[in-house]
Amino acid sequence: MNGATSRVPAADRRAPRPGGADDAHDAWVADELTRAVGAGELDLPFPGGGDTRNRWRALRDLAERDLSLARLAEGHTDAAAILAELGATRPGPGQVWGVWAAHPPGAVLTAVPEDGGWRLHGTKPFCSGAHTCTRALVSAEVDGGERRLFAVDTGGTEPVEGTWACAGMAASDTLTVAFDGVPADPVGPAGAYVRRPGFHHGGAGVAACWFGGALALAAPLAARAARDSADVHTRTAYGAVDRDLHAAGAVLELAADGIDADPQDTGGGAALRARRVRAVVARVCGDVLRRTGEALGAGPLAADARHARAAADLAVYLRQHHADRDLAVLGGQAAGEEGDTHGLRR
Incomplete structure (x- = not known):
């Protein structure tokens, strides 16, 4: 950012922007978001309303189509949940x-x-x-x-x-x-924004978008591993990816059930749950990004625009998790919990 940047006048804010080869994709994302909102397709269940699994599955599916679209859809649906939770006009x-x-x-x-x-x-x-x-x-x-x-x-x-x-x-x-x-x-x-229970519920929901992006990224590796000619290295790579994606999906569904069981966070576990979910899913998605790149090589990144975009998008989107900084907070909070710190003995 430097002195050469310019501001777009408010009257022209939604006009087409000149630029590079991805203009058509940018326009598609904006148009598809607007269409989905108008069609009611983003009127998702609120977190903690008893159907958080389906809320996150919808975000996952959007992310599997396109991570930028999912990012914008997640913001819109999060805004609707925040307005409802804080008693404002929807x-x-x-x-x-x-x-x-x-x-x-x-x-x-x-x-x-x-x-x-x-x-x-x-x-x-x-x-x-x-x-x-x-x-x-x-x-x-x-x-x-x-x-x-x-x-x-x-x-x-x-x-x-x-x-x-x-x-x-x-x-x-x-x-x-x-x-x-x-x-x-x-x-x-x-x-009130950060003190409401839904602050942590929404933070966990972002991981569903990361997860969907990783599913899209893994698809070409799955297709290659399914070929009769696939070598042991390709199948081993996809075996590791499938294992980790299965675990991440299970963690998301377990967390969704936990939110629905205590939407007002009367048990005080929402922050720890969200940090665990984000840490697990971010680690899995990062590993999927690495393993698919190593197993597939440069070919799909050079020849498949959708795959290349998914890889670039996921690498950036995952930076909403702050790696060791977030793990340090998680470690301090989890270590300070009394009794069953892993939630696996219930």
Whole structure:
């Protein structure tokens, strides 16, 4: 990011953007997201509503089709769940929502009370659907440094072009967004976004998207291993991939059942459950990414655009798990639990 970046005027925010060879795919993702929202296909069960397995299976299936599409769909469905949980007005017909709540070092977005309402000032990085979303839930700092969630109409925001350099997840339309006095409606009191039980339920649900991406990536290796001519090395590689994907799928379904059994987190296990799920699935997906690359070689990456995109997208999407940093938090929390720390003796 440098001084050469430019902002897209709000009036032109959803106009086609000039650029490289992936423009058609970018447009397909935006159009397919908008179509799916309008058709009600993303009206998924809320986490903890008794059907979390099917919610995550739907996200998994979207991710198996395309990870950028799944990323945007997950944001829209997460926004709907957050609005319901915090007692706010739910998405209206045709509205495409995002959740813009990243807080990396550097950029600061502040919420200031003005004229009986609130306005947002500053910049927010990692806003997926920057051009496509019509509404967004945005976290901002209020007086005293605490964070609060706000609903905004994205027509008043300005995506900052050039703030996503990576080919992976490019179609997720993830950019830094600038706010210059954008009107905002508070959603819940300060701190409510992270204190609600669904914060951890949603965090675990992201792993379902990673899982779907790994399934797509493994498909060419499965096809090669099924051939009569497949050698022992190919079949061994796919055997390891199948083993790990089976385990990750089981962990996701076990976690979904745990959420439905205690949606309000009365037992206090939601954070630990989410960290375990994310750690297991991220490790499996990373191993699938490595094993498929080693077993298949450069051929599919060079000749199969869908496979190459899936590999690039998954490598980036997995960075939502912060590797050893997240494992350190998990280790401290799990070690401090009394009794059955693995949840396997019940």
